[in-house]
Amino acid sequence: MKLNIFSRIAKSFKDVWENRIILLAMIRRNTAGRYKNSYLGFAWHLLTPILMIIVFYITFTSIRPHPIPDFWIFLSSGVFPVSFLSASLRGRSIVSNANYITKMKFPREIAVIASVITDFLPVLFAYNLIVIVILLAGQPVNWYGMVMIPVMLAMMLIFCIGCSFLVSTVTVFVKDVGYFMAAIMRLVYWVTPTFFMLSDATGLLKDVVTYNPFTYFVEVFHDILYFGVFPHTEYIIICSILTASFFLVGSWVFFRYEKRFPEVL
Template sequence: MNALMALWRYRGFILGSVQREFQSKYRNSLLGAAWNIVNPLSMIIVYTVIFANLMRTRLPGAQDHFSFSIYLCAGILTWGLFAEITNRATGMFIENANLIKKLSFPRLCLPVVVVANSLLNFGILFGLFLLFLVISGHFPGWVILAVIPLLVLQVLFAIGVGISLGVLNVFFRDVGQFFALFLSFWFWFTPIVYPVSVLPESVQSLMRYNPMARLIEGYQQVLLHASMPNWYSLWPVVVLTALLCVYGLWQFRRHVGEMVDEL
């Protein structure tokens, strides 16, 4: 409760940081914020060209030539949010070392700024994706509301991972490098550019241990099939998220004083 009150008192600092970061990211750029759309769009186009003909016939519930593109977008856009939060949170204390040393403010403002910026970028992309669904006649209707709890769970999971690794990264700088590499493998072990059904049964059983696979499948169920996700399948993710958030906050509070010296 005290932490929430502190964050509320520093809401001006948080909003100002989000605004400055968004503006500085695209300053002196001809395309500006459009780069936020170009990068994931180019990835979606490449994967669609490479995998569409190969995977479309093996995609369960595929109805037309838009199905695989929707399947891809549901995975790539939401994975991009997860990757951005975790990557940035892992290095947030190091990147803001000067700010931490010179100013007195609740250090938990930093993960809030990371999440806010990531959600801002995601909101732009996801809004355009929803517009595409409406224009193409594939909007899932009221079922789209199921995305909200999925998104909340994913953000909490990402920040739990990010804070836990961010604290460790201050003391062991290899953590950030290793996680960036690990994230690349994690992407391909998640059913984003391929359906689980194309994998051998032995590999499919391993997907149960991938929390992001459960979340991404939930998004795909809503956006592609216009049906509710299997909420029961997400209970391991909820438990893991709670454990990571508690562990990350415990690590943060335990080492917040030491981190200033290490930075």
């Protein structure tokens, strides 16, 4: 049967809204489950990237002959998008919810969306904190650019849902994909301009960074929070195209094969 992706997405929005109680319950379960028996609990979601920022800051301000001015702002404004994007591409949201998928009747996309939102919440809190610290530090602020932060966060959320739809579906049928993506995502930090200026990339690294879709999300946040300017229109357009493309492709793949999940899982 031919799949009309636009009507199917519209139906999915309706189904998810009608089952929002299940969505909220899965988000709470995901959050509680990840930090079970941990003293700090949800705080680890924020502490992990913060500790990463501290390590990167100490390392790169020590080895660079001319460190980037206000490197802590540059680093913190770029590391959280990469952390979120990496977490969303683990591809485990369907496999890890196999019991629910096979035994309960509910919109299966909720399992993916709940997983992505769970990873998104710390990013939301982190950017609120970063903005507050920047304001208290007296850094120059472009208020028109600040308005773009919630827009870009929403765009990044939709982009990650689309990516997760795609990777999670493929992982159901080819389990090795999840491990492959985990290995790839470890390399992402080194080919995304989170701790180096985009203009510093040369040769092969420049080519890789240019074709890395994560680069443009990171650069938008650098423009807003580090450079204090309205983000480049080119970056916003590229992010919009990437978001629409990955969401449509990911949704098509997910809805095309979701009926086979129970028999494979």
